Amino acid sequence: MRIATWNVNSLKARLPRVEEWLGYAQPDVLCMQETKLADAAFPALALSALGYESVSHGDGRWNGVAIASRVGIDEVEVGFGSDADEQGCRVVAATCGGVRVHSVYVPNGRVVGSEHYAAKLAWLKELRVLVERTSASTDLVSVCGDFNVAPEDRDVWDPVALEGSTHVTEPERQALRDLEACGLVDAFRQQYTEGGLFSWWDYRAGNFHKHLGMRIDLILLSKSLADSLTYALIDRNARKGQQPAAHAPVFVDVTL
């Protein structure tokens, strides 16, 4: 089973690239973030034509998450059902091929010390509560998405230059570790240990070509799933060409 995640930065603008990618990467499940589409505008028919059922959680202009699956999509759960949902449509979960899949778009946090930064940490805590609850009832859990946190210094191009800015601060990294303490592992790091492997590059200043990026798009797997991990990849090629998203898709293969 191939599980993927991709911050598409507008599914409306990116639909051709997503269709293309589904065609050659052949994921069984694709979690998307920043769809920027209301549910009513979600291109379910286009995905259906490629063999994918889908679920969208979006209200329009900002944020928006979705899951597309060709192995079934049941028991859909939208949001947290708590105050944290006021930060936008940022989490949707569904059971796909026996796996409890979460598509998450963690708040950016903007400036360290701002109310947005505090809200980001609160949101991550709420995600932990959700995952703890889910993990109590199933061993097959994956949390996929744009975490807006680079787990370690090796996940950014220059930790010194970034010191004190969001995505790399200790409270954010601790919040991520707290989430992983629910029994999840960063699947990519089961396969690769080296630095300089990124999933996001700012559009500006040719950062992609200068290799100035971060690895902030993660697939967290429960131990039962991680034990069957056979492959993981950041599809850097998908960041090239016509109208790329700022993020590359990431996927894992598990023998399920």
Added chain:
DNA sequence: ATGGTTGCGAAGCAA
């Protein structure tokens, strides 16, 4: 890096 690009929507915000 202290500028720069993209998407949405039609100016400025968010990333």
